Amino acid sequence: MAEKYDCLIIGAGMSGLAAGIRLGMYGKKVCILEKHTIPGGLNSYYKRKSHLLDVGLHALTNFAPKGTRSGPLPKIFRQLRIPYDTFKLSPQVKSKIVFPEHELTFTNNIDDLISEVHQNFPHETDGFLKLIEKIKSHNALSLSDSYLSAKEVVGEYIKDSILKEMIFTPPLIYGSAWENDMDFSQFVIMFESLYLEGLSRPFGGVRTILSSLEEKIKKLGIEIRYRSGVKRIITQDNKAVGVELLNGEILKTDKILSSAGLPETMNMVKEETPTYLTGGLSFTESILILKDRPKTFGADSTLIFYNNDKIYKYQKPKTLVDFDSAVVCFPNNFEKDDLNEGVVRITNIANFKKWDDLDRKSYLIEKEKVYQNSLKLIKKLYPGFNHEVIYKDVFTPKTVKRFTGHLGGAVYGSPEKKKDGTTAFKDLYICGTDQGFLGIVGSMLSGISMANLHVLMGNK
């Protein structure tokens, strides 16, 4: 007879790995099940022709200088017993929100953004300061579930629609599963993590984070199985009792923490389940390896949130890709440049269904068009750019679906979140994207919180 686990974790992404570490630390018999051959899920990496490439992570949010005790990042270091220096964080230089007639620069010091707002929108300074106070006093990590429109709340403080659109651009593209708006609590998390705490890059990119988590997992003797997709979650009397793997093997367990997503997890339960919305927001990304570093053609920002209109359309486009907006990431442009070559990554909002419907030949043609548009955008932003691209790759919503398993290639999952992690089934809990904490730091915190709440404390 198969041995019974205390907890099975579905997915070896950031949240699943963090949850596994918490449970392993306190002697739980745990197994992490991952259908791919490497960890990371949405935040992963690959190697092509000797170039090391990251997917997912542009920058780590929630920057905290060494010695900071409060906030999400120090909390993660403590909970996972990872020393601060492990990630070798290098802060961003500066980032820009670029609209047709305005530019706002922000850094890891909120005073810079406040003075930018004051210079560009002097009549909004007071409102912006009050908004910051409102955000600081809001308990965004409360696990209650009600949705409050962030645009409505922010509208009480910011009257200028262009400024409002500009402020919303980074929080939306870096974490919203909703079109054009987001839950106020999620907006607060994003605002704090992007503007109040700020951005940094771990030395070596996403690999550094993943390998430190993997090392912990190894040290604690936690079982992790790659190439082990879950075919179904087995329930009995409305309670999760085990899983069947794609290879037919059955594993029994007391509890399951699933980071596969809410609708995706429900699809694994082969009886009647509530239905949840599939997210509609997916992306393409062009990754360019350059002969020269971005500084040589004048690019000195870390991130550029570009929008070619007064309104920022954060929605599923009617076409394959929306070229009116983009995020341009220059991984070389952190305080310390740890890369061996110049890299630019350009992210656009895209339509999964349109990409999924393409035949192989058109798919390749459209990928090339995304790349050409990325070149055009860099040239527009930096006329000195000289096109010396030594390697390029483009990923599409189909790639996102393949690596995250998210239905519709939805990068940020379902618009329906389960902040307390509970599902219609006893002992089956959600962590990760669809639990609702955002970003890499948020997803680790999600795994930690759900493991603490439902497995470590739930046993008392």
Add this chain to the structure above:
Amino acid sequence: MNPQEVRTNVVDIIADIALDEDTSNLKGDVSLRDQLDLDSMDFLDIVMELKKRHKIEVPQEDFPKLATLDSCVEYLTPKFIH
């Protein structure tokens, strides 16, 4: 185990949780929350480490007794039986 040894054991646990902190000069009578910004998640860890390392159970209603290093020692010394 004498109170000094209990104190050392508690400080060892705190040092492992707050890896980047200097725990050699913790004040006995100031709350750990104020000295190290420990939050409820960290206190849960102290309780779980006590159970894991020393087989000591701290019921939830007794968590407030762990507020300072002195109160930890006073509360835990009778529980450390050797």
